[in-house]
Amino acid sequence: MLALAxxxxxxxxxxxxxxxxxxxxxxxRQRLDDLTWEAHTLDTSWPMTSLVPMVIGTSFxxxxxxxxxxxxxxxxxxxxxxxxxxxxxxxxxxxxxxVMIFSLVRGQRAVDDSLAxxxxxxxxxxxVRRLLAGRxxxx
Numbered sequence: 001m002l003a004l005a006x007x008x009x010x011x012x013x014x015x016x017x018x019x020x021x022x023x024x025x026x027x028x029r030q031r032l033d034d035l036t037w038e039a040h041t042l043d044t045s046w047p048m049t050s051l052v053p054m055v056i057g058t059s060f061x062x063x064x065x066x067x068x069x070x071x072x073x074x075x076x077x078x079x080x081x082x083x084x085x086x087x088x089x090x091x092x093x094x095x096x097x098x099v100m101i102f103s104l105v106r107g108q109r110a111v112d113d114s115l116a117x118x119x120x121x122x123x124x125x126x127x128v129r130r131l132l133a134g135r136x137x138x139x
Contacts, residue, residue: 028132035125042121044114050107053099061096064089 046054068090071082 025135028128032125032128035121035128039118039121042114042118044111044118046107047110050103050110054103054107057096057100057103061093061100064093064096068093
């Protein structure tokens with residue numbers, strides 16, 4: 001069912017390229033090679049600038065939030081220095097939670113953008129293949 005839907009979608013996709021942009025087969029083959037190389041070398045993994053904060057936020061955020069909340073809710077609020085320490089620990093934990101969520105969203109957005117770019121390159125590559133097949137069939 002999915003293959004049928006994909007086939008219908010690709011068949012209904014309008015032509016993206018103008019055949020006049022490529023005067024000969026060599027230009028089409030070069031464009032095909034360039035598109036294939038770019039699609040295969042495109043990095044679709046999570047960026048390290050999102051992965052590292054995600055790991056740090058996941059490691060420390062919930063733990064500090066839990067510790068700070070337990071100290072404050074545990075009735076140990078008679079000592080002012082302990083209250084300040086618990087509030088600071090709670091704040092650090094909440095910041096860590098925020099970093100975790102922000103990194104998760106930013107990393108997933110980067111992956112989605114990379115995948116969309118790769119899909120666009122592959123669609124253009126398929127169009128170049130169709131043009132090349134049409135030119136080789138009709139010399």
